[in-house]
Amino acid sequence: MTAESYLNWDTTLSDLVKTLENHRPKLGEMCGAKEIIVLRDWRGRIHLGFPCSKEKFIDGGLGSFLLEANTLLGPLSAASIADNVTAGDRSATELLVKNLAFFLDELFDPSDFWDSPFLVRLGGSSNLKLSLLDRQDKENDWLKRTPHQAGNQSVPRAVFFGVKGGVGRSSALTALALHLSGQGKRVLVIDADFESPGVSSSLLDANVRPDFGLVDWFAAEALGYEGLEDLAQQKIVETSPLSERTQGRILVAPSHGIKTQTYVAKLGRMYRVTEEGVGFAERLCSIVSLLERLHSADVTLIDSRAGIDDTAAAAITQLNARVSFLFAVNTQQTWDAYSLLFKHLRHHPTVHTEDDFRYGLRFVSALTPEEVGSTKGYWANLREAAYTTCAENLYDKDVIENSESPVTVVNNDQQFNPAFDDEDTPHYPLKIIWDEVLRAFDPVQEPGQLAPAVMEKSFGDFLKRATRLLE
16 A cells, blocks of 8 residues: 555545436435434544445345445555455455444434534535544634634634744734723733743733633533632633723733643643543633623733634634734745645635635734835735735635736625735735834833824734734
8 A cells, every 4th residue: 555545535425426416316315314423533543324224225235325435545445355256255355344334323423423513514415415534633613613702702802823832923913912901991911822931921010911821711610610610700800001001901811820730731631522521622711701790801912822723713714813924935835834724714604704714814924024126025925925825725726827917806795815916804914014023022021012103003903903803
């Protein structure tokens, strides 16, 4: 077997779907309105789930289909059957039915499969529905639709996200918090980058922190502590001293507090699904909503975990944010990472619905250098790279013509495919200009970094557009 036969998961899955479609008449008649489930287990091997009884399947004469599917899947098949078996080999068919397939009547709880919130539609026709169910080491939190929290949807939220650290997320969040507080708003800041907490350090003095942090709240919740509301109101939020410069207030919920113990041990348990089946993203949404209510927030800014895994992706799709700022620098590493993430996110169930998360995404050019002259430079190249990344991996049309200026594509009712020069789109970046004064950004200790001239020069475009998005 070649390495490709073990690693080309997309190609193999696409070929399997075609094979299932080739057997549509029999399979469609047998399965009715329920879907066939392609289950990919934690090792990456494929099982096929049929919404009928095993007896009905065998009587339907579909042994040849399982042999064909097994050969196509090769080492990705859950069954270990040689390629040279024939359709008439009854023992091989019996082994395939046993090891490659599972059936509705054999399961203790079929709803764990057919009603799973993690099903991803693979296609199919009106009489043959196909879905993928990925079993991973951790739950696919990013695929769930987190319930909207009643009473809190009037509080606009912004997520600050990046595929890597060190791109100015904390600086931009701090600048926006100060700007909104200057307008008289109560700004709630959530430090949810738990593996690399930082934004709270930009907003709070090291010796003036709450007793506990969000990690402590998750630990207490998992242990069944009954005083969670009091904890959220009294012990995990502190007012930033930067509020003294504004008419409003900046309220910070850090990841850890002065009395936090065994942070890493608590962090290692935080992403677990609860005994009641509640995932991390929904739990985070609950504490954010609780803090918004208890502290009368006007707007919430969330610094999220960096990276492209499912936990990081959940911040974009699950926190009911009005806008998710995607921080980027113009490097191939950045665009490769966002391409991988967007291909993943395209399978989210809200795509092409009124809750389509893509409309709330906005790239941010985080460290834009000052440029002079009319020569095409960093900003123009970054704009084109952002557009290409979105058009090829996030928007509804995949093909882009190669040209100096990307081709404008006209929208229709079925497609999300905005034009290159449309500023109100994910690919048109908000701009932050790099200034040396922002190096080692620590405005609590170095208030000169917040001088109006510096703020306007570096954050003027970002603050103007970000504020409009949150209105």
